[in-house]
Amino acid sequence: MTTTDTRDTTREHPAWLPGESSRHLGGRRVYIDAHGPLVDTVRSEFTRAMAAHGGRFVDVITDAEIVVILVTEPMAPNPAHADVAAVREAAAAAEASPLTPEGYILARRDSVTAIVAATDHGALYGVLDLMRNGEPAPGVRREQPAHPIRMLDHWDNMTVHPVMGAVERGYAGDSIFFTDGEVRRDLDRVARYARLLAAVGINRVAINNVNVHRTEALLLTDKLPDVARVADVFRSWGIRLHLSVNFASPVLLGGLESADPLLPEVAEWWREATDRVYDAIPDFGGYVVKADSEGQPGPFSYGRSHAEGANPLAAALAPHDGIVHWRAFVYNHHQDWRDRSTDRAKAAFGHFVPLDGQFADNVVLQVKHGPIDFQTREPVSPVIGALTHTNVAVELQVTQEYTGQQKHVCYLGPAWSEILRFRFAGETDGARPVADLATGGFVAVSNVGTDHFLTGHPLAQANLYAFGRLSWEPLADPLRILDEWIGATFPDADDHARAVIHSILDSSWATYEKYTAPLGVGFMVSSRDHYGPDVDGYEYSRWGTYHFADRDGVGVDRTQATGTGFAGQYPSPWRERYESLAECPDDLLLFFHHVPYDHVLKSGSTVIQHIYDTHTEGVQDVLRSQAAWAGLSNRIDSATHERVTTLLVEQVRSAGDWRDQIQTYFFRKSGVADATGRPHY
Amino acid sequence: MTTTDTRDTTREHPAWLPGESSRHLGGRRVYIDAHGPLVDTVRSEFTRAMAAHGGRFVDVITDAEIVVILVTEPMAPNPAHADVAAVREAAAAAEASPLTPEGYILARRDSVTAIVAATDHGALYGVLDLMRNGEPAPGVRREQPAHPIRMLDHWDNMTVHPVMGAVERGYAGDSIFFTDGEVRRDLDRVARYARLLAAVGINRVAINNVNVHRTEALLLTDKLPDVARVADVFRSWGIRLHLSVNFASPVLLGGLESADPLLPEVAEWWREATDRVYDAIPDFGGYVVKADSEGQPGPFSYGRSHAEGANPLAAALAPHDGIVHWRAFVYNHHQDWRDRSTDRAKAAFGHFVPLDGQFADNVVLQVKHGPIDFQTREPVSPVIGALTHTNVAVELQVTQEYTGQQKHVCYLGPAWSEILRFRFAGETDGARPVADLATGGFVAVSNVGTDHFLTGHPLAQANLYAFGRLSWEPLADPLRILDEWIGATFPDADDHARAVIHSILDSSWATYEKYTAPLGVGFMVSSRDHYGPDVDGYEYSRWGTYHFADRDGVGVDRTQATGTGFAGQYPSPWRERYESLAECPDDLLLFFHHVPYDHVLKSGSTVIQHIYDTHTEGVQDVLRSQAAWAGLSNRIDSATHERVTTLLVEQVRSAGDWRDQIQTYFFRKSGVADATGRPHY
Incomplete structure (x- = not known):
């Protein structure tokens, strides 16, 4: 926990590679047996870490705490490798199932971390993994990208x-x-x-x-x-x-x-x-x-x-x-x-x-x-x-x-x-x-x-x-990735702070969806800059992005039976699901159907009451995030805390604007009172 | 009638002082007895006219066809003035009722035009009057501004x-x-x-x-x-x-x-x-x-x-x-x-x-x-x-x-x-x-x-x-002014052309009103640049310019009884007239009242049908103007004709946009079908 920002403020924020990330590379004896242009980058990362935290390069693999080696096909036998358990296990894994060009294997055994890759690119990724995630747990972990681009x-x-x-x-x-x-x-x-x-x-x-x-x-x-x-x-x-x-x-x-x-x-x-x-x-x-x-x-x-x-x-x-x-x-x-x-x-x-x-x-x-x-x-x-x-x-x-x-x-x-x-x-x-x-x-x-x-x-x-x-x-899992990001970006944060940051982020997309355009209908934004609500902002425009709200209902009929037929561009079962008013997921209902305001959703609510309720809830969600963030004031660096605090004020204002405009727009259009008795101007 | 533009195109358009306007000053014998800085301007206008059309300054008043003199209080007796009937009559009028500083008297008698003023400023205005309007009819005409600013x-x-x-x-x-x-x-x-x-x-x-x-x-x-x-x-x-x-x-x-x-x-x-x-x-x-x-x-x-x-x-x-x-x-x-x-x-x-x-x-x-x-x-x-x-x-x-x-x-x-x-x-x-x-x-x-x-x-x-x-x-009378402007600006236009230009302009404000915001409610324009329709463009803004349309009605209640009380800022009888739904003029109805769509106007139409009808009529009016203007293609200068022709295309487009958006907006909101059967999207 830090109460002041000790980072180098002459540079931009270090994001997920703060100074602390080099700690995982520093203070170690490092052995590198690799070639290729990116190995220079790998070396310089170690050198930078050693400058801050000590450590040194060693010439004998058995002296090393971190080993970076390339394996080639067929693997050149190197008897020394067999003397280090982590390297041995990683190399065996690479032999059992060859590494893709950007892949790498991280192995840890007997206080030694091995990074084994087929190319300098893979080696670099392995080192950067260590920086983001810290010392790996004992065992062997293989990483390789699903796609080359x-x-x-x-x-x-x-x-x-x-x-x-x-x-x-x-x-x-x-x-x-x-x-x-x-x-x-x-x-x-x-x-x-x-x-x-x-x-x-x-x-x-x-x-x-x-x-x-x-x-x-x-x-x-x-x-x-x-x-x-x-x-x-x-x-x-x-x-x-x-x-x-x-x-x-x-x-x-x-x-x-x-x-x-x-x-x-x-x-x-x-x-x-x-x-x-x-x-x-x-x-x-x-x-x-x-x-x-x-x-x-x-x-x-x-x-x-x-x-x-x-x-x-x-x-x-x-x-x-x-x-x-x-x-x-x-x-x-x-x-x-x-x-x-x-x-x-x-x-x-x-x-x-x-x-x-x-x-x-x-x-x-x-x-x-x-x-x-x-x-x-x-x-x-x-x-x-x-x-x-x-x-x-x-x-x-x-x-x-x-x-x-x-x-x-x-x-x-x-x-x-x-x-x-x-x-x-x-x-x-x-x-x-x-x-x-x-x-x-x-x-x-x-x-x-x-x-x-x-x-x-x-x-x-x-x-x-x-x-x-x-x-x-x-x-x-995007929430596992979120926690990874939190860990890398806020290395000094305690568990409470990490939990708060997680809680603010994990549902933030759902929250944003709640207070903006409902049920998949989209837009309703200012046509000027796409920020802030303007329910009819695109309704009479040339951009093809309409909601067709009238006094009776709202939504775009994209069915094959009575609408534009877009649903027919999907293979089964989606073409039938989207086509069907009964089967279409609530969150895309107005993307595919024009329905009356009293249409009952799968959730049990009517469309109009859903609009009223979600917009109120969305703002409440943001207010909760704001309160939770306020509680972090001495738990993360002050510059980050202040910036987010400032922006949350704007988010609360803007979310309230969305809520009020959308609720009022649909109240004026539908004439249906809010079942909760909330007034809507 | 001219078929080509013979004007000096290196300069901007001459507006209501085309080259022809100097014709009224040129080719004449001119006598000036006046002093003051603006007399230089008067002289230079005559000089310019004489360069184009002949004429000369004369030293003897009785030789003149145009006389410009200042009269002072008390009038300095000038026996020569009595010898020219136009001057005599003008001076007599000035004596009977003194001229204000910027006023002037134009008199014409026996083929002589007299411009009599109390100051050089008045003399200048008299000369410019001659340029705009040409030779005055026989008799005496007094002109002076209602206000000095x-x-x-x-x-x-x-x-x-x-x-x-x-x-x-x-x-x-x-x-x-x-x-x-x-x-x-x-x-x-x-x-x-x-x-x-x-x-x-x-x-x-x-x-x-x-x-x-x-x-x-x-x-x-x-x-x-x-x-x-x-x-x-x-x-x-x-x-x-x-x-x-x-x-x-x-x-x-x-x-x-x-x-x-x-x-x-x-x-x-x-x-x-x-x-x-x-x-x-x-x-x-x-x-x-x-x-x-x-x-x-x-x-x-x-x-x-x-x-x-x-x-x-x-x-x-x-x-x-x-x-x-x-x-x-x-x-x-x-x-x-x-x-x-x-x-x-x-x-x-x-x-x-x-x-x-x-x-x-x-x-x-x-x-x-x-x-x-x-x-x-x-x-x-x-x-x-x-x-x-x-x-x-x-x-x-x-x-x-x-x-x-x-x-x-x-x-x-x-x-x-x-x-x-x-x-x-x-x-x-x-x-x-x-x-x-x-x-x-x-x-x-x-x-x-x-x-x-x-x-x-x-x-x-x-x-x-x-x-x-x-x-x-x-x-x-603004329509008399319009004809004055047409005469000065289009000196070569024949009667038909002048009548067409008059017809396009005289009702153009009423036409614009027809296809834009109805019944005095105002705005409904794009908040970006105030051009083109956006019915809700200001409805949820901070600018205080709303129409409050909902599924039942439209308008701003500014009555004292139930609204903002603005009507009470007027003295009687207007405070009562604006307050009263029965007496409020139709064209300001929605400025002062929020009424249901089926409210019957003094015109006999309902508010909603009025909105439908006037917007259709407004576009028809513009189309008529466009057709009428097309008929002038060889009757006025081509540059002016082309510019207006181009702009009328945009006006037709924009007016159609206004019509369609406003009719559709109110149809979707009110659900009331157009009595004429016109479809409204």
Whole structure:
């Protein structure tokens, strides 16, 4: 327990790698038998720990308390290894079941910890595991990522966009990469960020906004030397750099008259541009493309399909082991709200499922987890289940665009876990969860900026941590991950403090859902900035996001029988479940059905009373969190405590605003009195 | 009739002083016997006209076709005058009833036009009258302004405000005065603007935004030399320059610790600052102050009344014949929408009526025409009727903030005329109209910027023209003014074209009212920029502008019996009329009453059917205007025709949006079917 913040305040908050994390590496005799560029990083971590806590490198394995070794296939016999029980057991485990390139085995026996990996990358992950979790329990533990692609997208602009600011949907200060139209000269913060990401298993980062404006387009060409500086920083932590590119680059940058992907000169332009990128950045990761979406250019301009659009870029990248992340976020953003037959939820399926099998092998179709846009509650996008011959990445949103913008506590681990565990085939034996369908891995939009706490809200660091850990182990328990994060981030906190932090976070997503848009209907946010309530904020807009509330009822009829038919995009049993008013889960009821206010939910409450009750409860939940947090004032560092305290005041205010506006809106519309007698203005 | 635009397109559109206007002065023998600085301006107008159309100055009055003379009190007998009938008759009229300083007499007899005035200012106005209206009919016509203060306020910023732009509520390009934080070097456009204003009788202009940001505050001190350059330009046209000032200037600029108006050092600071202003600008007009309003500093910060706040500034200005325009736009802009007892409409009355008689003689209380904020339809502010010992200026808004933002045709002359003719005492003999109560004259917010047409929408020039003319002659017929404007602006248009332009404009305010917020309820606009419909856009906001629509009815109960009591701020008979559901005029019904949707209006329609019908009609009106305008394609200059054609497309779109959103909103809320069978989504 500390009563004052003793951390180095000239730097940003250390997140889950505070000074204390090096204690697990320091004070030890360390033996390293490994090679590869990331071994330098491993050594420097030990060196840093030894400087703070003592300890030294040793040349004889039997002298060591920590051993880091690589095993190769076939294993080079090293008799000395057999003399150390922890190494022997770890090596045996690696031989029994070979390690994947990024995997590692942690073994502890006789006061010795062994980290055994097949590559320097795996060795680094093993060391970082030790830093996050401390000394392992005796025995052997194997860790390896479920998927090789674990990626963060930054929606960072090089120049401050007049509407979107420095970071589109960013709530944590300015871009850590860019300032004043240039790549930052000082990349020290980026290095510290890369270390944090490596510690949770992230191995790819796209550094610029998917809406690629004119300045940012130049990253691909004129600004390459600066991009290479950033790539160098990430490379030390086993992270490959990607760029978002503008589909019209051949026109914008190359001076061609067309960006038609089927023109030979366009393909050639991409090939040459890509070769130049790899000359500068040999391990460049690839391109992220938002095409034909919300005003961005794309293949539709030339009458081409999205497969035809993506494949020339993929061909340019393929010789270099590069990837195209092609976003499936394509819909009509000039929808007529008067037209109830059109349904934005259906758009991605309609555009992409017919193309299944037509994308090149190194194209990853990046699909938002839900059919709309990162709402607090959506069904899982049926596109993910429908594409069987296309690499699919599930796109999550760590930045809290619709979930409180890092002013509200909202731990999204449980939300993502529900998505990753969802089974399109239902609960039958052998049904594969989304985690397994994500053959292209996982991608999320980062929530980090120049803010002292990296993420604006200190507790929003938990989301970045959880995304990394879930991308490594998609079926992990999000509450176990939460406790891991608490342990790493608050090493000095006592059990009470940890329990309080856990209690505030574990149900915070459910709480946020309670006081915002009810029963899966979504939006009801200010169209200006997506923060705060505006029940009709999108109701008469062109964005395809409506609730259709009238005096009799509310919700979007997406059934096949009487609605837009979206439910039919799911395989059985979900198409029938969502179609059925009786079977549809309460929390998605208004996503799939338009129901009268007196419709009785599975919970036994009516829709209108549910709206009244949950909104009151949600605010009460936040007030409880506020009181609990107040009790930590001398139990965690004061800077963190103060920031969260300040933000909780805003969350209480905003949650009350949500409650009052939504309750009043529906009271005025329905005329149904609140059964509890609460007044609603 | 012209089929091409022959005007000088390197300059902005000439508005109501096209090249043709000089024709009335040119080709004539002109005799001038007058003195004073503005006579130079008069001479230069004649010189310009003679250069284009011939003519010459003559030394002998009997040789002249146009005579400009000043008469003084007592009239210096000039025997030669008696030899010219027009002069003789004009002088006789001036002797019978002396001319006010800015007045003039136009007489025509025996092919001679005489302009007789008491001052050079009056002479200038007489000459400009000739330019606008052409040769007068035979006989004698006397013109003089009803009030000596006829003022335009510019809400221009020196630097582009991140939200409000270069001109707050400006829809016509950038500021004509400022660019990049400085007064413009080239003031030629300002000179042409000043000439246009003089031609319609404006004699005072405040050049900067009433929200005085840090840069603009410096106009009062550091930037005075530049302000003086602008004042020089206006001076040639008989216009005095005013500045908006920040109430906290003694702190911001003077380095004092307080701006408490009762502190001697604060009063002294104002006195010294003001003296310096007059050193630079001897005819400086005075200060405009927005205090304690929407975040601006004011006397409330020091526990002082607004009279205590205004009087020290007035004392500083008084020795120089300067005026304080003190805005009465003071209200709580952090209102709780849940609290139905608070009423923004009551605020100005509550703040200012108790101070009646406490303001210095050279303070003008500048009162918005309605109690809220320049809505399309509001009752006249009761403050105007209640202040009997305070100079009151009626503030109108030429810039179309809430009336279509110069994208919609909306001729406001009829709206202003209704206000100016309103009689607080009802229709009894001797009841004085608002025109007479405006003892401090008239002020309006300008709609001019760097746009080629000055006002964005070419037809919005009519509003600027009408404000000038109504400030001169407040009870003039606004449709006669409209025809005057059409004649001056479209000198080549044939009768058909003039009739079409008249028809499009004369009912355009009524049309705009039809398709926007119904029955005086106001707002229902986007809170982002006040353009376009958002029925609930302000319903849950802090701005005090609500409609309280629920499933049963709509409107704000401002009665004394059951509502906020605002109706009680009016004298009889209006307090009773507004209070009474039976007597309240339909067009203000929802401003004063919350009524059920089936309430029957005086028109015989129900409220809900009225909403449906007027919104459909409003769009039909715009479509008719669009068709009529299309017919003018070869009858007026092409640039004007094209601009208006383009804007009418937007007006049709926007009006349709208003119609559909408002009809759908109320259909969904009321459940009442449209009696005409129209579908409403």
